[in-house]
Amino acid sequence: MxxxxxxxxxxxxxxxxxxxxxxxxxxxxxxxxxxxxxxxxxxxxxxxxxxxxxxxxxxxxxxxxxxxxxxxxxxxxxxxxxxxxxxxxxxxxxxxxxxxxxxxxxxxxxxxxxxxxxxxxxxxxxxxxxxxxxxxxxxxxxxxxxxxxxxxxxxxxxxxxxxxxxxxxxxxxxxxxxxxxxxxxxxxxxxxxxxxxDRMMSLDELRELVPENTTEEQQKGIQIELDKLLLPAWAAVDDLPAVRLNDQQTSLIMHGQAVANANYAEGSLIRLFGTSLDSDAERFLGVAEVVEQQLKPKRLICTEADQ
Missing domain, CATH: 3.30.2350.10 (Pseudouridine synthase)
Known part of the structure; x- marks a missing residue:
């Protein structure tokens, strides 16, 4: 903003x-x-x-x-x-x-x-x-x-x-x-x-997208336009290297357990992507830290229990 x-x-x-x-x-x-x-x-x-x-x-x-x-x-x-x-x-x-x-x-x-x-x-x-x-x-x-x-x-x-x-x-x-x-x-x-x-927008520009006294159908359209402005959750950590996990690794990570990975230096922060719970689509899981050649969860989008 x-x-x-x-x-x-x-x-x-x-x-x-x-x-x-x-x-x-x-x-x-x-x-x-x-x-x-x-x-x-x-x-x-x-x-x-x-x-x-x-x-x-x-x-x-x-x-x-x-x-x-x-x-x-x-x-x-x-x-x-x-x-x-x-x-x-x-x-x-x-x-x-x-x-x-x-x-x-x-x-x-x-x-x-x-x-x-x-x-x-x-x-x-x-x-x-x-x-x-x-x-x-x-x-x-x-x-x-x-x-x-x-x-x-x-x-x-x-x-x-x-x-x-x-x-x-x-x-x-x-x-x-x-x-x-x-x-x-x-x-x-x-x-x-x-x-x-060049990516910034003002409060006035944002307010113009939300007129008053709108119908329920109009509100749905407004929400769609607002959502288009949002960057993905990983945008804040987009400079970190990314690792894509398989189904088993995804499950372990989302239960707070570490998975093996020897490709990055000790202490490195890594973006994690894995499989969705209800589809084959890829999803952002969160950030892990490399500890003793393992990816240890540090900040996760949500846990299995939260689902």
């Missing part, structure tokens, strides 16, 4: 859940209310594989406002400091800083307005109460960072990074190095793992 600005990720999630009338739903990595862009949403059994997307690399574009610092490091926060922007800034100078200070494995201190938890409480809730706690630096990896535009007191960046990277912290730290401070004016997430921006 292409999350709009001004609402929380959970609010967006709940709207999609209601549209699909899903009993269970989850998103894979929150975006701040100010932020827009890709928010993968898992429904039903697919929520079991959301962690894989949480661990994926992400790609963002952002606009940094120079000369103004805020308490949250973004435009939603209160201004805490203003300084003049250096007049000698050039694209080459900024790019040199980006490559030397923000490329590869770096350490960054997450904002107090992040969703990280301290003794069970999200940091942003503590920050809003005026409570400050020590936030330890964490290592993240910036695969690619580039300047895409420089305009007076604003710069545009594109960042391809590992999980856990805070773009606000990059902008805050860059502003400190430039000597004028900075905060995030705009933040848009383009990609999450293998999911790319």
């Amino acid at each position: 292409n999350k709009p600005p001004g609402i929380s990720s959970n609010s967006a999630l709940q709207q999609v859940r209601r549209i699909y009338d899903a009993a269970k739903a989850g998103h894979t990595g929150a975006l701040d209310p100010l932020a827009t862009g890709m928010l993968p949403i898992c429904l039903g059994e697919a929520t079991k594989f959301s962690q894989h997307l949480l661990d994926s690399d992400k790609r963002y574009i952002t606009t940094a406002k120079l000369g103004v610092r805020t308490d949250s490091s973004d435009a939603d926060g209160a201004v805490v400091e203003e300084k003049p922007v250096p007049t000698d800034l050039t694209e080459d100078k900024i790019d040199a800083i980006l490559q030397s200070e923000f490329s590869g494995e770096i350490e960054q201190v997450p904002s107090m307005f992040s969703a990280l938890k301290h003794q069970g409480q999200p940091l942003y809730k503590l920050a809003r109460k005026g409570i400050q706690v020590e936030v330890k630096p964490r290592k993240v990896t910036i695969h690619e960072i580039k300047l895409t535009a420089l305009r007076d007191d604003e710069i545009d960046l594109e960042v391809y990074c590992s999980k856990g990277t805070y773009i606000r912290s990059i902008v805050e730290d860059l502003g400190h190095i430039l000597g004028c401070g900075a905060h995030v004016k705009m933040l848009h997430r383009l990609d999450v793992g293998a999911f790319t921006a």
